[in-house]
Amino acid sequence: MPVNYRFIMEYSYLKLYYLHMLAKKIIFYNQKGGVGKTTATLNLGSALAELGYKVLIIDFDAQRNLTAAISGNTNLPNIYEALIGKVDIKNTIQPTLIRQLYLIPGSIDLAGLSMELVDENKREFFLKKALEQVEGEFEYILVDCPPSLGLETMNALVWCEYVIVPLQCEYLAMEGLNLIMRTISNVKKKLNKEIKVLGILFTMYSKRAKLNQEVVEDISEFFPDLVFKTIIPRSIRLAEAPSHGLPINYYDKSNKGTRAFDELAKEVVNRV
Numbered sequence: 001m002p003v004n005y006r007f008i009m010e011y012s013y014l015k016l017y018y019l020h021m022l023a024k025k026i027i028f029y030n031q032k033g034g035v036g037k038t039t040a041t042l043n044l045g046s047a048l049a050e051l052g053y054k055v056l057i058i059d060f061d062a063q064r065n066l067t068a069a070i071s072g073n074t075n076l077p078n079i080y081e082a083l084i085g086k087v088d089i090k091n092t093i094q095p096t097l098i099r100q101l102y103l104i105p106g107s108i109d110l111a112g113l114s115m116e117l118v119d120e121n122k123r124e125f126f127l128k129k130a131l132e133q134v135e136g137e138f139e140y141i142l143v144d145c146p147p148s149l150g151l152e153t154m155n156a157l158v159w160c161e162y163v164i165v166p167l168q169c170e171y172l173a174m175e176g177l178n179l180i181m182r183t184i185s186n187v188k189k190k191l192n193k194e195i196k197v198l199g200i201l202f203t204m205y206s207k208r209a210k211l212n213q214e215v216v217e218d219i220s221e222f223f224p225d226l227v228f229k230t231i232i233p234r235s236i237r238l239a240e241a242p243s244h245g246l247p248i249n250y251y252d253k254s255n256k257g258t259r260a261f262d263e264l265a266k267e268v269v270n271r272v
């Protein structure tokens with residue numbers, strides 16, 4: 001084979017390999033509090049790891065709920081320290097008890113991130129810049145956003161490729177969703193043309209609650225291509241698992257929440 005053909009083939013192969021190793025970049029975003037963002041980040045992360053993918057989950061919330069749910073240690077190098085340049089991002093990556101699942105811990109200092117970066121240019125691009133160095137090492141990176149549209153969330157929106165919107169099936173869900181869609185569309189126009197909604201994820205669903213059913217029907221009718229088929233049921237075991245430091249698939253293998261996150265992981269893999 002002529003040398004230049006061989007070079008082109010090897011180059012294409014390398015490029016394919018490199019693209020394969022570039023992580024799928026997903027954030028969990030809803031500025032409303034308590035809708036299941038952290039629960040979904042942890043349990044989807046663990047379900048993807050169970051499918052054999054190498055997954056990094058990042059706690060980007062000053063409440064540190066994700067960190068608390070999987071790691072008891074509060075003194076680890078964290079995402080805040082990486083963003084302000086105190087530690088190398090590579091040194092913040094922690095293994096967890098779960099094979100193939102890694103964590104970058106959060107910090108209560110994230111609450112002061114906008115003050116810390118007040119004199120910096122392009123403050124919304126700090127996460128993107130920091131994560132560039134580790135994106136080749138994982139197949140999925142999932143970021144748990146705080147319940148606000150502050151600087152952390154803007155950084156996550158600028159960095160990501162995909163947004164999963166966890167939604168509780170309750171009164172005013174549609175209004176909240178419209179606001180989220182508008183924010184994403186503005187970000188797409190001005191800061192990140194790659195961003196897309198991967199799916200709307202109904203959470204804490206109870207078959208017996210008529211309002212839950214109605215909200216699912218209304219939103220599915222309005223956004224038929226966006227809603228995930230998988231609906232996360234309300235389950236006490238899902239709420240208990242974090243206090244044992246475990247994702248649901250390790251805490252209660254036969255729980256309906258485990259089955260739901262397994263199904264969700266397969267849907268996500270098919271959609272990205």
Ligand SMILES: Nc1ncnc2c1ncn2[C@@H]1O[C@H](COP(=O)(O)OP(=O)(O)OP(=O)(O)O)[C@@H](O)[C@H]1O
Pocket residue numbers: 032033034035036037038039040061063065145146147203204205232233234235236238239240
């Ligand atoms: N499917 C579920 N069934 C029962 N409880 C759930 C379920 N999902 C989440 N919870 C509980 O509801 C509460 C809120 O969930 P979670 O912390 O995941 O929401 P969040 O959107 O991350 O909240 P915040 O906006 O404060 O970060 C937690 O106590 C969690 O354990």
Ligand SMILES: [Mg+2]
Pocket residue numbers: 037038039061065144145146
């Ligand atoms: Mg949370």
